[in-house]
Amino acid sequence: MPVPKAELHLHIEGTLEPELAFALAARNGVDLPYADTGALREAYRFQDLQSFLNLYYELMAVLRTERDFEDLADAYLARAAAQGVRHAEIFFDPQAHTARGVAMGTVVEGLWRALERWGSPRSSEAESGGEETHGVSTRLIMCFLRDESAESALATLDAAKPHLHRITGVGLDSAEVGHPPAKFREVYEAAAALGLRRVAHAGEEGPPEYVTEALDVLGVERVDHGLRCVEDPALVARLVRDRIPLTLCPLSNVRLRAVDTLADHPLPEMLDAGLLCTVNSDDPAYFGGYAGDTFDAVRDTLGLGPERLRELARNSFLAAFLDDDEERRSR
Ligand code: ADE
Ligand code: ZN
Numbered sequence: 001m002p003v004p005k006a007e008l009h010l011h012i013e014g015t016l017e018p019e020l021a022f023a024l025a026a027r028n029g030v031d032l033p034y035a036d037t038g039a040l041r042e043a044y045r046f047q048d049l050q051s052f053l054n055l056y057y058e059l060m061a062v063l064r065t066e067r068d069f070e071d072l073a074d075a076y077l078a079r080a081a082a083q084g085v086r087h088a089e090i091f092f093d094p095q096a097h098t099a100r101g102v103a104m105g106t107v108v109e110g111l112w113r114a115l116e117r118w119g120s121p122r123s124s125e126a127e128s129g130g131e132e133t134h135g136v137s138t139r140l141i142m143c144f145l146r147d148e149s150a151e152s153a154l155a156t157l158d159a160a161k162p163h164l165h166r167i168t169g170v171g172l173d174s175a176e177v178g179h180p181p182a183k184f185r186e187v188y189e190a191a192a193a194l195g196l197r198r199v200a201h202a203g204e205e206g207p208p209e210y211v212t213e214a215l216d217v218l219g220v221e222r223v224d225h226g227l228r229c230v231e232d233p234a235l236v237a238r239l240v241r242d243r244i245p246l247t248l249c250p251l252s253n254v255r256l257r258a259v260d261t262l263a264d265h266p267l268p269e270m271l272d273a274g275l276l277c278t279v280n281s282d283d284p285a286y287f288g289g290y291a292g293d294t295f296d297a298v299r300d301t302l303g304l305g306p307e308r309l310r311e312l313a314r315n316s317f318l319a320a321f322l323d324d325d326e327e328r329r330s331r
Contacts, residue, residue, distance in 0.1 A: 002084030002292045003309060006316035007280055009224050009247035010291075011091045011143075011173070012069075012111065013060055014283025015076040024062035024071070032062070044286055049205050049256050050175055052286060060096050069110025077118040077136050079284075083292025087320055089139040090115075091171055094156055095148055104156075108163040111140065139168035139321050141199060144187060146172050146179035153187040157194075168321050169197030171224065172214075176206040181214040188218040197321050199224055199247075204258060208232035215244065222247060222319055227258055229275075230266050240274040245319030249282035250298055251289045262301045271308060278316045 018037035025032045034040040046052040063069060073090070080088055090111070097107050115138040142160055144153035160167060170191040172184055181200055188198055202214040204225035211229050214220045215238075226246035229235045239246070250267060253259045259266075270277050279298055284290045289297060295312070298304050304312075 002082075003295065003313045004084050004086045005291055005295065005313045006087040006089070006278075006320045007080060007085045007291045008089045008222070008245075008278055008316060008319055009091070009249055009280035009282055010076070010080075010088060011056075011093065011283050012073055012076060013063070013093055013096065014056060014287075015079075015285050016059055016063075016072060017075070017285045020072065020075055021059050021062050024064075024068050028062060028064045028068070030062050030064075032059075044255075046256055046286075052256055052283070053175060056283065056286065057096055061100065063097065064102060064106075066106050066110035066113065069107055070113040073111045073114035074117070076284075077114060077138075079290050081118070081134060081136050083290050084295075085136055085291050086134060087137045087317070087322065089141055089168070089321060091141050091143045091173065093143050093145060093173065094160065095145045095152060098156070098159065104159045104163060108140070108160070108166050112166050115140070137322075140166055141169045141171045141197075142167050143171040143173040144184060145174040146183065146201075147175040150183055150186060153184055154190065157187055157190055161194075164194060164196070167196065169199060171198075172200035172202075172218070173224070176201060176204055176210065180206070180210055182217045185217050192219060197221060201225055203228035204253075205256075208235050211235060211239075221245075225249060225253075227253060227266070230270065236273055236275065239276075243276050245276045245278060245315065246270070247278050247280050247319070249280050249287075249294075250302075251284075251287045251294055252282035255287045262297060265298075265302060267298060268302050268304065268308075271304075271311065276315055276319060277312065278319055279312055 018040045043055055094104050094107055118136045120135045198220045199222045200214040200218055200220045201224040203211040208228050208231050211223055211226055222245045224247045250265045254262050279294050281290050281294050
Protein backbone atom coordinates (compact mmCIF):
# COMPACT_ATOMS: atom_id res chain seq x y z
CA MET A 1 0.00 0.00 0.00
CA PRO A 2 1.54 3.34 -0.98
CA VAL A 3 1.75 5.87 1.84
CA PRO A 4 -1.25 8.30 1.85
CA LYS A 5 -0.06 11.71 0.74
CA ALA A 6 -1.13 15.07 -0.65
CA GLU A 7 0.26 16.41 -3.91
CA LEU A 8 0.69 20.19 -3.81
CA HIS A 9 2.74 21.00 -6.90
CA LEU A 10 1.24 19.52 -10.02
CA HIS A 11 0.58 21.23 -13.35
CA ILE A 12 -2.38 19.46 -14.93
CA GLU A 13 -1.01 20.26 -18.41
CA GLY A 14 2.19 18.51 -17.33
CA THR A 15 0.30 15.24 -16.90
CA LEU A 16 -0.39 14.98 -20.63
CA GLU A 17 1.12 11.60 -21.52
CA PRO A 18 2.14 11.04 -25.17
CA GLU A 19 -0.62 8.45 -25.68
CA LEU A 20 -3.33 10.88 -24.56
CA ALA A 21 -1.72 13.69 -26.58
CA PHE A 22 -2.02 11.60 -29.76
CA ALA A 23 -5.57 10.49 -28.90
CA LEU A 24 -6.69 14.09 -28.37
CA ALA A 25 -4.84 15.23 -31.50
CA ALA A 26 -6.79 12.65 -33.53
CA ARG A 27 -10.09 13.61 -31.88
CA ASN A 28 -9.54 17.31 -32.61
CA GLY A 29 -7.85 17.06 -36.00
CA VAL A 30 -4.62 18.59 -34.70
CA ASP A 31 -1.35 17.70 -36.46
CA LEU A 32 1.50 16.95 -34.08
CA PRO A 33 5.00 17.30 -35.53
CA TYR A 34 6.04 13.86 -34.18
CA ALA A 35 5.64 10.53 -36.00
CA ASP A 36 4.44 8.63 -32.93
CA THR A 37 4.59 8.46 -29.13
CA GLY A 38 8.12 7.11 -29.26
CA ALA A 39 9.34 10.04 -31.34
CA LEU A 40 7.61 12.43 -28.94
CA ARG A 41 9.23 10.78 -25.91
CA GLU A 42 12.59 11.20 -27.66
CA ALA A 43 12.03 14.96 -27.46
CA TYR A 44 11.97 14.77 -23.63
CA ARG A 45 15.62 15.73 -23.20
CA PHE A 46 15.72 19.10 -21.56
CA GLN A 47 18.62 21.46 -20.99
CA ASP A 48 16.78 23.79 -18.65
CA LEU A 49 13.33 25.09 -17.76
CA GLN A 50 12.83 26.98 -21.05
CA SER A 51 13.59 23.96 -23.24
CA PHE A 52 10.91 22.04 -21.36
CA LEU A 53 8.40 24.90 -21.49
CA ASN A 54 8.72 25.08 -25.29
CA LEU A 55 7.45 21.50 -25.64
CA TYR A 56 4.95 21.83 -22.78
CA TYR A 57 3.22 24.78 -24.50
CA GLU A 58 3.44 23.20 -27.96
CA LEU A 59 1.62 20.03 -26.88
CA MET A 60 -1.22 22.00 -25.30
CA ALA A 61 -2.54 22.53 -28.85
CA VAL A 62 -4.40 19.22 -28.49
CA LEU A 63 -6.48 20.50 -25.53
CA ARG A 64 -9.55 22.18 -27.00
CA THR A 65 -12.85 21.12 -25.44
CA GLU A 66 -14.28 20.62 -21.95
CA ARG A 67 -14.10 16.90 -22.56
CA ASP A 68 -10.34 17.14 -23.30
CA PHE A 69 -9.69 18.86 -19.98
CA GLU A 70 -11.96 16.38 -18.22
CA ASP A 71 -10.10 13.42 -19.74
CA LEU A 72 -6.75 14.96 -18.83
CA ALA A 73 -7.72 15.43 -15.16
CA ASP A 74 -9.39 12.03 -15.03
CA ALA A 75 -6.24 10.28 -16.26
CA TYR A 76 -4.09 12.18 -13.74
CA LEU A 77 -6.40 11.43 -10.80
CA ALA A 78 -6.51 7.73 -11.67
CA ARG A 79 -2.71 7.54 -11.59
CA ALA A 80 -2.44 9.70 -8.48
CA ALA A 81 -5.04 7.65 -6.59
CA ALA A 82 -3.21 4.42 -7.46
CA GLN A 83 -0.02 5.93 -5.98
CA GLY A 84 -1.58 6.93 -2.65
CA VAL A 85 -2.54 10.56 -3.36
CA ARG A 86 -5.59 11.41 -1.21
CA HIS A 87 -5.58 15.14 -1.87
CA ALA A 88 -4.27 17.08 -4.88
CA GLU A 89 -3.88 20.83 -5.36
CA ILE A 90 -3.81 21.21 -9.10
CA PHE A 91 -2.25 24.09 -11.06
CA PHE A 92 -3.59 25.13 -14.41
CA ASP A 93 -2.32 27.77 -16.86
CA PRO A 94 -5.36 29.61 -18.27
CA GLN A 95 -3.33 32.07 -20.39
CA ALA A 96 -1.79 29.18 -22.33
CA HIS A 97 -5.33 28.23 -23.37
CA THR A 98 -7.10 31.57 -23.74
CA ALA A 99 -4.24 32.70 -26.02
CA ARG A 100 -5.27 29.85 -28.38
CA GLY A 101 -8.94 30.79 -28.29
CA VAL A 102 -9.97 28.26 -25.63
CA ALA A 103 -12.23 29.99 -23.10
CA MET A 104 -11.54 30.11 -19.36
CA GLY A 105 -14.88 28.38 -18.75
CA THR A 106 -13.96 25.47 -21.04
CA VAL A 107 -10.81 24.84 -18.99
CA VAL A 108 -12.29 25.25 -15.51
CA GLU A 109 -15.58 23.45 -16.12
CA GLY A 110 -13.89 20.61 -17.98
CA LEU A 111 -11.37 20.04 -15.19
CA TRP A 112 -14.13 20.37 -12.60
CA ARG A 113 -16.17 17.52 -14.08
CA ALA A 114 -13.33 15.09 -13.38
CA LEU A 115 -12.47 16.63 -10.00
CA GLU A 116 -16.06 16.30 -8.85
CA ARG A 117 -16.19 12.63 -9.85
CA TRP A 118 -12.98 11.79 -7.99
CA GLY A 119 -14.02 13.72 -4.86
CA SER A 120 -15.82 10.74 -3.36
CA PRO A 121 -14.61 7.18 -2.74
CA ARG A 122 -15.05 4.82 -5.67
CA SER A 123 -15.24 1.10 -5.19
CA SER A 124 -17.59 -0.20 -7.84
CA GLU A 125 -16.28 -3.12 -9.87
CA ALA A 126 -17.24 -1.44 -13.12
CA GLU A 127 -15.29 1.73 -12.43
CA SER A 128 -12.16 0.35 -10.87
CA GLY A 129 -11.77 -3.02 -12.54
CA GLY A 130 -12.42 -4.83 -9.26
CA GLU A 131 -9.85 -2.93 -7.23
CA GLU A 132 -10.79 -0.71 -4.33
CA THR A 133 -9.90 2.84 -5.25
CA HIS A 134 -10.15 5.70 -2.79
CA GLY A 135 -11.36 9.16 -3.69
CA VAL A 136 -9.12 12.19 -4.08
CA SER A 137 -10.10 15.58 -2.70
CA THR A 138 -8.86 18.43 -4.85
CA ARG A 139 -8.30 22.16 -5.09
CA LEU A 140 -7.65 24.21 -8.23
CA ILE A 141 -4.90 26.83 -8.29
CA MET A 142 -4.87 29.20 -11.26
CA CYS A 143 -1.35 30.20 -12.30
CA PHE A 144 -0.27 33.38 -14.03
CA LEU A 145 2.48 33.08 -16.64
CA ARG A 146 5.29 35.26 -15.32
CA ASP A 147 6.79 35.78 -18.80
CA GLU A 148 3.53 37.46 -19.81
CA SER A 149 2.66 41.00 -18.68
CA ALA A 150 1.16 42.07 -15.37
CA GLU A 151 -1.80 43.45 -17.37
CA SER A 152 -2.43 40.03 -18.89
CA ALA A 153 -2.41 38.51 -15.38
CA LEU A 154 -4.98 41.08 -14.22
CA ALA A 155 -7.19 40.35 -17.25
CA THR A 156 -6.90 36.63 -16.47
CA LEU A 157 -8.03 37.18 -12.88
CA ASP A 158 -10.94 39.17 -14.23
CA ALA A 159 -11.89 36.41 -16.68
CA ALA A 160 -11.84 33.91 -13.81
CA LYS A 161 -14.40 35.82 -11.73
CA PRO A 162 -17.43 33.77 -12.88
CA HIS A 163 -15.54 30.61 -11.85
CA LEU A 164 -14.06 31.64 -8.51
CA HIS A 165 -16.29 29.22 -6.60
CA ARG A 166 -14.17 26.49 -8.20
CA ILE A 167 -10.76 28.14 -7.63
CA THR A 168 -8.92 28.09 -4.30
CA GLY A 169 -5.84 30.10 -5.07
CA VAL A 170 -3.44 31.73 -7.48
CA GLY A 171 0.12 30.80 -8.42
CA LEU A 172 2.93 32.06 -10.61
CA ASP A 173 4.83 29.87 -13.06
CA SER A 174 6.66 29.67 -16.43
CA ALA A 175 10.10 31.19 -17.19
CA GLU A 176 11.42 32.50 -13.89
CA VAL A 177 14.69 34.35 -14.46
CA GLY A 178 14.11 37.97 -15.44
CA HIS A 179 10.51 37.91 -14.16
CA PRO A 180 10.74 38.63 -10.42
CA PRO A 181 7.67 38.23 -8.21
CA ALA A 182 7.27 41.99 -7.65
CA LYS A 183 6.07 42.33 -11.27
CA PHE A 184 2.81 40.73 -10.06
CA ARG A 185 2.22 42.75 -6.86
CA GLU A 186 -1.04 44.26 -8.08
CA VAL A 187 -2.68 41.04 -9.25
CA TYR A 188 -1.72 39.26 -6.01
CA GLU A 189 -3.26 42.11 -4.00
CA ALA A 190 -6.44 41.78 -6.07
CA ALA A 191 -6.43 37.99 -5.60
CA ALA A 192 -6.02 38.37 -1.84
CA ALA A 193 -8.94 40.81 -1.76
CA LEU A 194 -11.05 38.14 -3.50
CA GLY A 195 -10.19 35.65 -0.75
CA LEU A 196 -7.85 33.54 -2.89
CA ARG A 197 -4.89 31.68 -1.37
CA ARG A 198 -1.47 32.65 -2.74
CA VAL A 199 1.52 30.57 -3.82
CA ALA A 200 4.29 31.21 -6.35
CA HIS A 201 7.15 29.39 -8.02
CA ALA A 202 10.38 30.93 -6.73
CA GLY A 203 13.95 29.76 -6.42
CA GLU A 204 13.64 27.03 -9.06
CA GLU A 205 16.12 28.65 -11.47
CA GLY A 206 15.81 32.13 -10.01
CA PRO A 207 17.91 33.43 -7.09
CA PRO A 208 17.01 33.24 -3.38
CA GLU A 209 15.98 36.92 -3.53
CA TYR A 210 12.93 35.85 -5.58
CA VAL A 211 11.84 33.64 -2.67
CA THR A 212 12.13 36.57 -0.27
CA GLU A 213 10.23 38.79 -2.69
CA ALA A 214 7.43 36.22 -3.13
CA LEU A 215 6.98 36.23 0.65
CA ASP A 216 7.32 39.98 1.21
CA VAL A 217 5.63 41.42 -1.88
CA LEU A 218 3.15 38.73 -2.96
CA GLY A 219 2.34 37.43 0.53
CA VAL A 220 2.58 33.78 -0.49
CA GLU A 221 1.76 31.13 2.09
CA ARG A 222 3.75 28.42 0.38
CA VAL A 223 6.73 28.53 -1.98
CA ASP A 224 6.77 26.29 -5.07
CA HIS A 225 10.24 24.75 -5.43
CA GLY A 226 12.19 27.21 -3.25
CA LEU A 227 15.21 25.02 -3.95
CA ARG A 228 17.75 27.85 -4.14
CA CYS A 229 16.88 29.08 -0.63
CA VAL A 230 19.76 26.84 0.48
CA GLU A 231 22.16 29.49 -0.86
CA ASP A 232 20.97 32.01 1.75
CA PRO A 233 21.25 30.88 5.42
CA ALA A 234 19.23 33.86 6.68
CA LEU A 235 16.39 32.94 4.30
CA VAL A 236 16.53 29.30 5.42
CA ALA A 237 16.29 30.47 9.05
CA ARG A 238 13.26 32.60 8.20
CA LEU A 239 11.50 29.76 6.33
CA VAL A 240 12.14 27.42 9.27
CA ARG A 241 10.99 29.98 11.86
CA ASP A 242 7.80 30.86 9.97
CA ARG A 243 7.04 27.25 8.98
CA ILE A 244 6.71 28.23 5.30
CA PRO A 245 6.15 25.05 3.27
CA LEU A 246 8.29 24.35 0.20
CA THR A 247 6.80 22.21 -2.57
CA LEU A 248 9.97 20.56 -3.86
CA CYS A 249 10.00 18.53 -7.07
CA PRO A 250 13.18 16.42 -7.08
CA LEU A 251 12.59 14.54 -10.36
CA SER A 252 11.84 17.84 -12.10
CA ASN A 253 15.05 19.34 -10.71
CA VAL A 254 17.06 16.50 -12.25
CA ARG A 255 15.36 16.65 -15.67
CA LEU A 256 15.62 20.46 -15.85
CA ARG A 257 19.19 20.33 -14.57
CA ALA A 258 18.75 22.36 -11.41
CA VAL A 259 20.76 19.53 -9.82
CA ASP A 260 23.20 17.19 -11.60
CA THR A 261 21.71 13.92 -10.36
CA LEU A 262 19.07 12.91 -7.84
CA ALA A 263 21.85 11.82 -5.47
CA ASP A 264 22.98 15.48 -5.40
CA HIS A 265 19.57 16.82 -4.36
CA PRO A 266 19.75 18.78 -1.09
CA LEU A 267 16.42 17.40 0.26
CA PRO A 268 18.05 15.47 3.17
CA GLU A 269 20.00 18.56 4.29
CA MET A 270 16.88 20.71 3.91
CA LEU A 271 14.93 18.35 6.17
CA ASP A 272 17.84 18.28 8.66
CA ALA A 273 17.76 22.09 8.71
CA GLY A 274 14.12 21.94 9.83
CA LEU A 275 12.51 23.18 6.60
CA LEU A 276 8.90 22.13 6.03
CA CYS A 277 9.58 20.22 2.80
CA THR A 278 7.09 18.37 0.65
CA VAL A 279 7.92 16.32 -2.46
CA ASN A 280 5.79 16.55 -5.58
CA SER A 281 5.79 15.57 -9.23
CA ASP A 282 5.47 18.96 -11.03
CA ASP A 283 4.98 17.69 -14.62
CA PRO A 284 5.00 13.92 -14.21
CA ALA A 285 4.38 13.01 -17.87
CA TYR A 286 7.63 14.81 -18.75
CA PHE A 287 9.83 14.17 -15.73
CA GLY A 288 9.49 10.41 -15.29
CA GLY A 289 7.32 9.93 -12.24
CA TYR A 290 4.10 10.58 -10.37
CA ALA A 291 3.81 11.22 -6.61
CA GLY A 292 4.45 7.64 -5.50
CA ASP A 293 7.35 7.24 -7.93
CA THR A 294 8.84 10.43 -6.47
CA PHE A 295 8.58 9.12 -2.91
CA ASP A 296 10.18 5.84 -4.00
CA ALA A 297 13.00 7.66 -5.81
CA VAL A 298 13.95 9.86 -2.83
CA ARG A 299 13.79 6.82 -0.54
CA ASP A 300 16.01 4.72 -2.78
CA THR A 301 18.47 7.34 -4.01
CA LEU A 302 18.69 9.76 -1.08
CA GLY A 303 18.50 7.05 1.57
CA LEU A 304 15.57 8.60 3.42
CA GLY A 305 14.38 6.27 6.17
CA PRO A 306 10.78 5.55 7.28
CA GLU A 307 10.80 8.50 9.75
CA ARG A 308 11.71 10.98 7.02
CA LEU A 309 9.17 9.51 4.58
CA ARG A 310 6.45 9.79 7.24
CA GLU A 311 7.55 13.40 7.83
CA LEU A 312 7.22 14.16 4.10
CA ALA A 313 3.74 12.63 3.98
CA ARG A 314 2.70 14.49 7.16
CA ASN A 315 4.10 17.76 5.79
CA SER A 316 2.08 17.35 2.60
CA PHE A 317 -1.18 17.43 4.58
CA LEU A 318 0.06 20.18 6.94
CA ALA A 319 0.89 22.41 3.97
CA ALA A 320 -2.37 21.71 2.10
CA PHE A 321 -5.25 24.16 1.78
CA LEU A 322 -7.66 21.80 3.48
CA ASP A 323 -9.38 24.31 5.73
CA ASP A 324 -11.07 26.50 3.17
CA ASP A 325 -14.27 24.68 2.23
CA GLU A 326 -16.67 26.85 4.23
CA GLU A 327 -14.92 30.01 3.16
CA ARG A 328 -15.06 29.00 -0.53
CA ARG A 329 -18.70 28.05 -0.47
CA SER A 330 -19.60 31.46 0.93
CA ARG A 331 -17.85 33.33 -1.89
N1 ADE B 1 5.16 25.26 -15.73
C1 ADE B 1 5.05 23.92 -15.72
N2 ADE B 1 6.05 23.39 -15.01
C2 ADE B 1 6.81 24.41 -14.55
C3 ADE B 1 7.98 24.51 -13.76
N3 ADE B 1 8.60 23.44 -13.27
N4 ADE B 1 8.47 25.74 -13.50
C4 ADE B 1 7.86 26.83 -13.99
N5 ADE B 1 6.77 26.78 -14.74
C5 ADE B 1 6.23 25.58 -15.02
ZN1 ZN C 1 5.95 23.76 -11.22
